[in-house]
Amino acid sequence: xxxxxxxxxxxxxxxxxxxxxxxxxxxxxxxGGPDSVALVAALHxxxxxxxxxxxxxxxxxxxxxxxxxxxxxAAGVAANFRIELETVHLRPDGRDxxxxxxxxxxxxxxxxxxxxxxxxATAHHAEDQSETVLMALFRGTGPDGIAxxxxxxxxxxxxxxxxxxxxxxxxxxxxVCHVGALPYAVDPTNADAGLRRNAVRGALEALRPLFPxxxxxxxxxxxxxxxxxxxxQRAVLRRHVRACLAGREELRDIEFSHVEAAVRALESGGxxxxxxxxxxxxxxxxxxxxxxxxx
Numbered sequence: 681x682x683x684x685x686x687x688x689x690x691x692x693x694x695x696x697x698x699x700x701x702x703x704x705x706x707x708x709x710x711x712g713g714p715d716s717v718a719l720v721a722a723l724h725x726x727x728x729x730x731x732x733x734x735x736x737x738x739x740x741x742x743x744x745x746x747x748x749x750x751x752x753x754a755a756g757v758a759a760n761f762r763i764e765l766e767t768v769h770l771r772p773d774g775r776d777x778x779x780x781x782x783x784x785x786x787x788x789x790x791x792x793x794x795x796x797x798x799x800x801a802t803a804h805h806a807e808d809q810s811e812t813v814l815m816a817l818f819r820g821t822g823p824d825g826i827a828x829x830x831x832x833x834x835x836x837x838x839x840x841x842x843x844x845x846x847x848x849x850x851x852x853x854x855x856v857c858h859v860g861a862l863p864y865a866v867d868p869t870n871a872d873a874g875l876r877r878n879a880v881r882g883a884l885e886a887l888r889p890l891f892p893x894x895x896x897x898x899x900x901x902x903x904x905x906x907x908x909x910x911x912x913q914r915a916v917l918r919r920h921v922r923a924c925l926a927g928r929e930e931l932r933d934i935e936f937s938h939v940e941a942a943v944r945a946l947e948s949g950g951x952x953x954x955x956x957x958x959x960x961x962x963x964x965x966x967x968x969x970x971x972x973x974x975x
Contacts, residue, residue, distance in 0.1 A: 686855040690722045690848055699831040699844040700726075700801065705733040706842070707797035709788050710757060710765070712738065712750035714864040715803035717757050718853035719845060721860060723801065724761045736765040737791040737800075739784045750865045757862070766791050777877065785835065792839045800835055804843045806895040807850050811880050813898050818880075827906030828898075847899055900936050917946045924969055925956065942969075 694700055700723070708723060710716045720736065727734055738754035740747050751767060758765035768787045788800045809828050816825030835841040845853070857864050872878055888894050907915045921942050925934055934956045942954045942962050949967035956962050956972075963970045 686852050686859060687718075687722060687725065689852060690718065690845070690856060691726055693848050694722055694726060694844045695730075697831055697844055697847060699842040699846075700730070700732070700799065702730050703732070704730075704799045704842075705735075705795075705797045706799045706801050707735045707737055707788065707792045707795055708763075709784075709800060709802045710736045710738050710754045711803075711867075712753035712757070712865040713803075713867060714854045714857045715805055715845070715850065717753070717862050717864045718856040719801065719803040720757055720761060720763070721856055721862060723844075724763070733797075734763050735791075735795045735797055736763050737788055737795075738765060738767045739787045740767060740769045741780055741783070742769060742771060743780070744869065746865070746868060750867075753863050753865045760862070764795075766795070777875070785841070789836050789839060792835075793837065797839065799832075799840050799842045801842045801844060803845055803853070804829055805845045805848050805850050805853060806899055807881070807884070809846050809902060810884055810895045810898040811877055813902055814880050814884070815877065823905050823909060826902065827909070828902035830906055830910065847896075849895060914943060914947060917943045920969070921946070921962070924962070924972070 700706065706723060708716070708720055710720055720734075723732060723734055726732060736754065736758045738751055740751050754767070755765060768791065770783050770787060785800075791797075792800050813826060813828040816828070819825065829843055829846060831844065831846055832840050832842045854864075856862070869875065870878060870881075884894070891897075904915070904918075907918070918939065921939050925939075938954065938956050942956075942964060944950075945952060945954065945964050946967055946969070951965045951967075953961040953963055953973070959975050961973045961975070963973055
């Protein structure tokens with residue numbers, strides 16, 4: 681069953697994830713697919729409360745006959761939300777996935793420069809992260825590959841690349857389009873089983889009924905591994921919270937989201953009571969753990 685207000689879950693994920701920050705000047709890469717259309721809708725709703733400046737950019741590689749339909753959808757979305765759109769037409773030398781991706785990011789970076797944007801936002805979601813991590817494992821990757829796509833990283837010239845939807849399932853993004861009657865295009869190459877990413881996607885679809893929460897687990901593992909190298913202080917705080925809980929048998933299976941809320945408070949020097957389980961709170965005062973309390 682579709683949720684009545686899926687957009688609220690997406691907006692909450694963006695606010696809590698930290699990839700998009702208050703005051704950002706955001707260039708949204710809009711492919712015309714349901715994921716990027718839902719991202720435009722969510723950031724449009726958050727623009728006022730988060731003081732965001734929004735622009736759209738559509739990159740048309742021109743490698744398939746239906747590319748013009750994607751461009752039309754992007755133009756319609758821009759008009760619907762009254763956001764300025766820049767369209768870039770490319771003729772890249774290669775047609776492999778890596779060449780197309782590099783050309784697309786280079787084009788988005790140039791658009792961001794022209795628009796004065798500080799962030800380029802893309803609509804990569806939870807399933808994309810699972811595919812990325814698995815493909816890296818198949819190549820025999822190390823920790824950097826297992827970390828998958830980072831939520832925010834430098835793209836170039838003081839402009840960051842943000843992926844605010846890495847914790848959001850694709851189905852929720854499609855639901856936003858359906859509930860809001862928003863148009864979107866479907867990429868026919870997604871059905872090409874000869875492409876490696878599509879083959880991995882099909883395998884994961886077969887595994888999800890057997891492993892509920894698969895994408896959430898992969899995203900969590902990627903975040904933990906990535907923080908070890910890119911945010912070591914956060915990783916230390918996370919281990920500290922876990923150590924405080926590990927001494928009690930009944931507190932060893934705390935949900936990841938509860939631990940993360942405490943970690944964010946410690947990281948920011950905050951204070952408060954954080955529920956670990958019903959009736960059990962972790963007390964934090966000015967960035968330090970003061971103990972556990974029970975009710």
